[in-house]
Amino acid sequence: MAGVSILVAGAVLADPRQDFLAAESALKRGDRGEFARLSETLKEYPLYPYLRFAELTRDLGQAPDADVESFLNDYPDTQLEQRLRLAYLARLAEAGRWRDYARIYRPGDSMARRCLYLRALIETGRLAETRGDLDRVWGFAGSRPSECDPLFAAWRDAGWLTTDRIRHRLNLTMEAGNTGLVRYLSRMLPETDRDWPRQWLELDANPERLLDADWTPAADGHGVSVLAHGIVRLNAVSTGKAMRAIERWRGKLDTDPARARAAYVAVGRALAERGDRLGLLYWDRLVETPSNQAGQALRLRSAVALGAWDWVAKWVSRMPESQAKRDRWLYWKARADERLGLTEMAREGYREAARERSLWGFLAADRIGASYNLAHRPTPAEPERIRRIVLSFTYRRLVELHRLGRETDLRREWRVFTRGMEPADLMAAAFVADVRGWHDQAIFTLARTGYWDDLELRFPLRYRERILDESWQIGIQPDWVFAILRQESVFARTVASPVGAVGLMQLMPETAREVAASLDLEAPSRWDLVDPALNIVLGSSYLASMRDRFGHPALATAAYNAGPHRVMRWLPRHCTDADVWILGIPFAETRGYVERVLTYRVIYAARLGAEGLRASDLLPPVPDESLWRDQTGGRQASSR
Template identity: 35%
Template sequence: MHNKNKLVTLVLTFLFIESAYSTSMSSGSVDRSVIPTQSTLSQYNAKQLVANKTRSISAVKKHVPVESTQTVATRKNTAAIKQLSATASKRSTQTTHASAVVRQEPKKMKLARLEPANTGIQVLAADTVSIRNRLRRIARQRNQYRAAEKALILGKRIEYGLLISKLKDYPLYPYLVSKDYSSRLKSLSHTKLKSFLKLHGTTIPGVRLRFSWVRLLARQQRWNKIIAIYRPTTSRQQRCLYNKALYKTNKKRQAFSNMKKVWLTHRRLPAACKFIIARWHASGRLTAPLVWSRVELMLAKKRSRNILTLKQFLPSSKRHWLITWHNIQRRPIKIANKKLLSSKLPIARRILAYGLKRLARSQPQDAALFWRRNVKKNTFNAYQAAQINRQIGMTYAYRGKYESLKWLSKVPEKYASDKLKAWRVRVALAHKKWPKVLFWINKLKSKDYKSFRWTYWRARALEATGKKAQAHKLFQRVAKDRSFEGFLAADRIRVPYSFQSRTLHYTKSQLLLTESKPGILRAREFYFLGSIRAARREWYYTIRKFKELDLRRAAVIAHRWHWHDRAILTLGKSRYRDDLRVRFPLKHKSMVTKRSKDLQIEPAWAMAVIRRESAFQVSARSGVGARGLMQLMPRTARYVARKLKIKMRTAHLKRPALNIRLGVSYLKYQLDRFSGHPVLATAAYNAGPHRVTKWLKQRGPRAADIWVETIPYHETREYTRNIMAYIAIYERRMGLKLNRLKHRLKPISVRAIANTGINF
């Protein structure tokens, strides 16, 4: 270790001298004051070791695992040697531009120092001060950014030019420049565009500017230029323009080979693709099998409206099959077509298999009868037959029919999806066939078999079959998990709930290291400027490439900004789940508590619904139009508002106070409708009371945990499980008395349908 310290000292000396020499060459004189002495470097190393030891002791107090002082010092020195060697190599090849940067800050030296084993890299105090100073400067630049943006919109070029020159180090500078360049692309020199894209090409504004430039070049028919500036993208329009450019420059084979991935989509292709698709089709490479594959993709995603537009790419002799397919999609009963049944062509088999599966979704009895009487099994391949059996069985399973197991059992294991395997277990559970439950759990994948979820059900089955000792051991294992099944297992064996709450602790310097990343800075500025949508987009774009340590830090940073939805999302992408402070924030606690107590429902329940519905994002809007903190549909919100004699507009659902008032009232209505059963009320809040009523009639009386696990809708099933677990977590977070899950999960029966006069 002594030799390594000597080597570090030598490398540090070399870098200081090299830096001073570079500075002196630019200024004409040598400043010897910047060259460190041997004693200075020894003092620096000694301070490093003392600081590491202090941090290690502090980490132990916080129950954080750390390495020994000697191990940390050794690892630190090894990392420092590697980094300093790389720095020396980099400096030896610096350009004139880089030298100019050194001239501006000759006395600054940025060295990395190791954190304790659990936290990664920590910057020196000089770097921390530098970052903090930059953040203060950024805060002062916000008003200048607003003024520059306004000047650009109003066309005040001189004012904009003066302002933009002061914002070159501002995080949102690329957005302003991209907006400016996009507005005058035709007159802008290619050199300026290339320079901008070289620096900012991978940022959101850079990607947008490149797209605009590609479209302009396509209009100008500058195909070689498009090939030169194109970068791989998910944009089908850009990909088509690039392939068109390849075609126009006599690289047809490459263009046509690229088109297969563009073609196979359920979405409508942009107009820019027409040219290259027409040439691809004319070349004979756009074959009928490719057309049929795209038809299947479109039908699977319920985009059947556009499938007839693909008729032009089929030979005239095959177009009638596309029309037949479209008709069967609209009316599945039309599979009773003699021509279709008698044909031995592969496409006829595909259409017939699709029709049978579609018929099975709504009329499984008719599909099963048709499958037995009218179809010769040897005309289908093994996969098609498995898919038909699967669909008939799944529809029966959703309806609570035990005969579904007969159909699901016919599916060979190699064609059985994870979803199908889970439903075999659920059907056996619904009918309390405990030996079958154990049999089908054993058929699950190893990962699922060992999961806490299915371990709980294995324990339930063992308990029901008299093997209580084995069941108790499994319940003990599951009870250590913070989840719906974990809490249920704890209730079974009467032990305390395991919340496993461990807060992430980082120093200000550690958080500054992540906060100073360019993408996080851009998201931060948009957030503090009030451009929340742009902030969310930039944040998501940035954290995609984050590793575990940065994800955890970014989550803590967002939490400190009170940007709770991003904090929850970011920590959810990491492998760490135990910081309940970040994952279950207490925003709007007082408002929720007041409204809940007024209506005599549990405040923790309302908080759990907000956490699951919107993650505390006030402007949240779902794909079906639900809005606000408690994700109310506008129609439902208006109905509840009328009951409460409140005047409102849809836009008002973004207001936390109104959304919470209406959402809590709606929860209360569902609770009253289903005789005070929180499980049924929770499922009704998500799926609608009419569906819950239908499921109750189909299934009859059963234990509440079995009822939850056999909810037909995946979204509602997971939603109900999560809400029930979140209630217990929020009771702990809010300092409320813990009401164990078994008290909420009373047995469910058809009698739970009460007060049907309430109609939503």
Template identity: 35%
Template structure:
């Protein structure tokens, strides 16, 4: 049946619809039959009826191209100007902006003016420019005297809230009288948010929601530069701006977050002044500020302001232990470190290393019965995923698999992850176990993927193989065809320019862009590039790992700005959230792969314990 399926697809591609449909009829029991049924429906959009599509949706509810099929039919009806059919077909559907505009147009064509007016008003009240297809219903709405000055002003304010100044100024030109003067004042305010207090003080009462939301947005914009002044305005004029304490607290919390960025030394006092608990992200910024200056009493004070549930998290427990140790409370510090050392995590491993305790893997796989695995294999989307993978349609296969996961209970997800692992489908098994939110199956989450290639490539450039594997696990989760939004490719996420530079520098065989998806080629080039970065930073994995993510020049700058710091503090104070987490993950994963490779586990090497400017002496 597999070969017949391929043949049927080729017949559809070549336009031999009669032969394709005849062959399709013979394949109804084949897992990929819905794709042929989809092609058959797509080839006859003109004759389709809504019940036929609803029947297809009911028969294959998890088929990933359902929305594409329905959208194609709606667009066909628009092109054919079959407005009655389109209005019926688009009723109760979640439509794109473009199709919503066409629906409004169709309703006007059918003289369903009340329905058309309501939909057009909804489309009008958007702070973003709408598709050109909205022009016709907007013009009809205006000709029906429904487009009032208030609606134009409301949309103008929405546009300002979306930073669409061009649209806002265009709309303001359509206003007159006092409404126009007010609109121009709002535009002036958007250009000078520091004047927001003047506008708020002039209010006699709280205006409508759209205007109020705009004032609050502008106050937040002002607060990006002057959070303390904005906080004072928010609290002093709260009754004019906020309908509830919840709305007020959300704004105050945002402005406190800006204060944590602009003036972290004043954050704790402000949380007390405005009687708000410290937020995790904000407290982390403040923690990094005090760590950078080794102010351990303020580290302790920062932790003490956190809610109890946050204090119990590993990061905060670790730094509480560090602050206790640095302030002479060694016994209390050891107690906390001992508790943390039981965990499989960066802070757990950092604690274990400080106390000389074993690193814990905590591998505790959930039992999965053969019956449960058969149950998973019986899910139509899973069966389609397996067939598509056999046909080398990798991304289509993953799409089916992901759709199936959306409807699985946790036990089925764990079973599905185990199946994918058994098939060597590494990325999918890791992804699936993460969707199950089960973190203690170390075998599935940290497979020995491409291990022979990694070990050989690492040894060839004198790198620790566990580290190279850990980099790939973090970069792509072993998805060989990974492609990032910025163009990084393959297992070790190589940028084409980086690959080209590395090939030239190390005299490696030429590789095309497509070759970067080849695991063997990607690992060889990636390992050589990592060795170059490692050499730049005097064989310090912490700095080289940060540089692999954020770039060598940034890491060199961070070193120059901060002087000498212990490794754990240097990592915690990395300015970029992504890079900080990246380094912590890679070091943690390296310990896991050290144990899997039978190497002596070590989170941070003795030569990496203190980071100084001199470490980057080889940096250009």
């Protein structure tokens, strides 16, 4: 608790804050004199850098280089420095000031800027220094930004883009199915080495050539890759024809099983998805590696949908160890063993799966009557590390941003502030953020440490009284509202999604207006949806309407995320176990969403004192589609 007392110390007086706002206003209306006068009095104010940044970026094209670079030097490792540096680099590149570009550039995650930096080295006579980036930049399956083109031209002139490097990138590009890039790269090969990309392009356009008697693969070591691509393309036209092609060319395909695998997997998937268990035999060619977990998961989902429990048990057993295997697939291995009559093996599998704090871990515990893994262990944050954080100037800046409601800037500052921290410092930072009420940052920061047992920090009860009150009035379980809110916004009230959903429960404006009308409320603006009280009322009401429409927690949760019209299309033809239905949701985003919300419901029920809630209580069988056959349309909530 000593750390908490530090957090509330050192409050900033109101006058500097008001002067800061007045200075911003003066700059916006062009009153440079007033801005300069106020700025001069605010040099010790934590947000003074924001005034300098605003002044420089008001007309960056006219800002003196010395002023820009002074700012970069004065405020290193801040989000403002990063933003200004990127804008300044763009200005330097546009002006062709390559020596300055190379000096100002810092490594980051932008390939376009990396290529501009490497070009800057070339333009200033430092070509040899770029060679270390050659394979990383060139050896890529997709297209690179246009900023890389001068770089490639220079490397080609230097003789570094050898035929072997071109072949390597062609193989990557072919595996990715990037037809346009294959065509471009093939023209870079010597004429004598172009037969295999020509055949690849021929089959890409007309895969039925594989079945013509006069067609044979080029004998240049790439034949299996070409065949596999052709079969994958043919499978999109006709799975039956693709199977015939596999039989015709099986001898050739079996000479290189690794490259042939894509053909077998494509045919296997197509057969399985139309309900033919023969597809699983083809799909068995997929080799389980840590890098293809998505492919393994897709195969297992198809096997579960087909009720092919023998294949489920076999494939889960062959999976490499991973968090996904522990969180999800150990449960399904036990389910498979149970269906196969291997009772003791199933019970042991359920016991192992029940250690996980996930929907599948909870369902495993329900199968054997075990307790849930809900033990809370506070974050072991060290007081001295907490003290260092709260005494930092960055922390003072964060507090001021919070007091001014500048949540976007706060999130940016926090991201830069915690970048590169070691786990012990991240734990201290998460503790600080939680005490300050910056719950989204606390949760994300703690997640980076891999410490998952602080349930109070990870599942806060912010807005508790309001949620309990609204839940009671609307008639919906408060743990469900908390779970949706935790999943949608992580308690960040001003967050907006790329598709336009806003606020704590991530409501689309159109949906919010429809719900408001049903409650006889005024139509809210986007800004209104930032208000926690209104967002919770509208979001909870919409969730209740999905519950009333579908009558099933899993379906209603899926509808909140993907829209009721999609859930109507996903209804089963026959009554289906709810766990099977959830696993079969076609959208990966919605599938994960439903899993997490149901997990969070159990945790929040315990946090709210309703510890008797079991995951299986929320998941009765999903009735067949005839129950909803006469229902159509529906409103759509967040599709994040």
